[in-house]
Amino acid sequence: MRLLLPLLLLAALMAMLMLRGYVHSEILADHRIRTEAPSDQVPEKILDGGPVIDTRDGRATSLRVPDHRLVLTFDDGPDPTWTPKVLDVLKKHHAHAVFFVTGTMTSRYPDLVRRMVAEGHEVGLHTFNHPDLSYQSRQRTDWELSQNQLAITGAAGIRTSLFRPPYSSFADAMDDRSWPVTRYIGSRGYITVVNDTDSEDWRKPGVDRIIRNATPKGGRGAVVLMHDSGGDRHQTVQALNRFIPELQARGYRFENLTEALHAPSAHTPVTGPDLWKGRAWIFLVQAADTVTDALAVCLAVVGGLVIARFALMFLLSGAHARRVRRPGFRWGEPVTEPASVLVPAYNEAKCIENTVRSLSASEHPIEVLVVDDGSADGTAEIVEAMGLPDVRVVRQANAGKPAALNNGIAHASHDLIVMMDGDTVFEPSTVRELVQPFGDTRVGAVAGNAKVGNRDSLIGAWQHIEYVMGFNLDRRMYDILRCMPTIPGAVGAFRRSALREVGGMSHDTLAEDTDITMALHRAGWRVVYAEKARAWTEAPESVQQLWSQRYRWSYGTMQAIWKHRRALVDRGHSGRFGRVGLPLVSLFMVVAPLLAPLIDVFLLYGVVFGPTQRTIVAWLGVLAVQVVCAAYAFRLDRERMTHLISLPLQQVLYRQLMYVVLLQSWITALTGGRLRWQKLRRTGAVEAPGGGVPAPRGTTAHEAERRPVA
Missing domain, CATH: 3.20.20.370 (Glycoside hydrolase/deacetylase)
Structure with a gap:
């Protein structure tokens, strides 16, 4: 059903557009x-x-x-x-x-x-x-x-x-x-x-x-x-x-x-069948015109949202960069107290050694807890064999990532808790930069700067653009607005007291990182972004892996939004997220992306049925705006611009995949379907960086399905 409905919707939409073009003398006209x-x-x-x-x-x-x-x-x-x-x-x-x-x-x-x-x-x-x-x-x-x-x-x-x-x-x-x-x-x-x-x-x-x-x-x-x-x-x-x-x-x-x-x-x-045939024709034409007009209105709305989002990102992300980079800026007194780094791991044998070694080079005092979630590939044994000081392995039967994190919190020795994924490596300064915002006692959690380490492949480069432009630039904007929607699972830090207040990590959604972030906002804690706390993660290297990952993210985000829908009526300081953050997240991360394919649908329609020249010019204009925004994001993150060469192709191919993933997530939610937690088998393509730069290796990854959790 989740595959059939998108195909039926696409077929119906194309049929309506063809009918409209036919009736408006745009098809078969002479x-x-x-x-x-x-x-x-x-x-x-x-x-x-x-x-x-x-x-x-x-x-x-x-x-x-x-x-x-x-x-x-x-x-x-x-x-x-x-x-x-x-x-x-x-x-x-x-x-x-x-x-x-x-x-x-x-x-x-x-x-x-x-x-x-x-x-x-x-x-x-x-x-x-x-x-x-x-x-x-x-x-x-x-x-x-x-x-x-x-x-x-x-x-x-x-x-x-x-x-x-x-x-x-x-x-x-x-x-x-x-x-x-x-x-x-x-x-x-x-x-x-x-x-x-x-x-x-x-x-x-x-x-x-x-x-x-x-x-x-x-x-x-x-x-x-x-x-x-x-x-x-x-x-x-x-x-x-x-x-x-x-x-x-x-x-x-x-x-x-x-x-x-x-x-x-x-x-x-x-009378008779001929009359009903004529009435059916009129009904279909009217429906096609109505739907197309509604889609055109939606397209205008999407265009307005895209422009508004770009304007907000330009203004607010620039303001964020100027604020945190001005001489003498600091969150409060320097944070020197040690932190506990939690690494939930399930069958991470190919990645875990790089992850732990990167932590052992930390410039900040830490303890490392690798929570082995019932791995069957010797993940725990690899960590134990490394014999590194201040690295402990906590074993548990397979229960899922939220349970592993909660178990790690229970075993942690320190009040500052850093969480990362088992396929991620930190720079030596990452933990230090990540915990500095806790100098402000109002800060309950910090989002780090997740980077794609395996960016040498085409699909990796597309995700690199998405991370820099779509995630980190957004986080700067949301930081200024004080409504950060997600602390990335790859690099985030929390106060133990804040975690305890919201009940720890929850199994309620497939996006536990978004869920906990929204819960912290509703509890009145500030959530901020630390741009210098860089973490290098291994992004999916095949379409199948990427589909599985984004499907889970999209569906989990919808679950989290629905779970915290009452934030809209929260009052006081804790209600800021409901008044500002939740509507923005719903609009920019769920509704607008769902309507965004209309841009490409009308592009195709305009190229085929006219006005072709104006349509192409309009699309190139939209692409130019995206290039400018992406270049600005790369400049803020001090990234090389060469990867932007693949941006036009990303807009043609990569975006379509993301559209279908989001549509499938919507259908799963509306039809009451349940999505299982899925695990991507990693390759260890991202090693501990030397001097802050990872050494990617190009290999092919395969997806393995994680056992369903209770």
């Missing part, structure tokens, strides 16, 4: 317009005849509108702005008209077509996508007619026998290219209606000129061409409001085509 051609094959009686051409049953006849009868016709609608105004004027003056509607506009605005029919007007086909049928095959012509008819049926429950070709003119303009199309249209049961009086309102020549153009000479009848869509039609509306009463005063009647010709109605009611 805007070619034919040039003049000979008219040798067109019968003289058609060229010299009236604007109503009937080629049904092999006939070739034409009709004119009787004197003092005017048939107003409007092309290219319905338009949500101008068609209602045209209908209002017609209703005001008790006049009828014929609306030649396109399938695209009818599908989008079916209520207007329904109103036309209800108020006694006639509707006719104007094709679905408004192509010049002279360029189209018979199959495409049939498709244009059937889709146009389907939309009208869904909108008004009728079929119509009237048709007007796009780009048509007078009957004497019929040529050898358009005449075969007209004959074929007749064979399909339609009457072709052109015009013999063109108002030229599409030129916007002014109200007076439109009225002069639309007025027939000598009291003759006419089919008058106007438009209710395709641009600004306010001149058309104003002209109608004068034109109709003026000619009514001169004895003209404004009628439907069949009324003027005393012919049977052009409308036929539709």
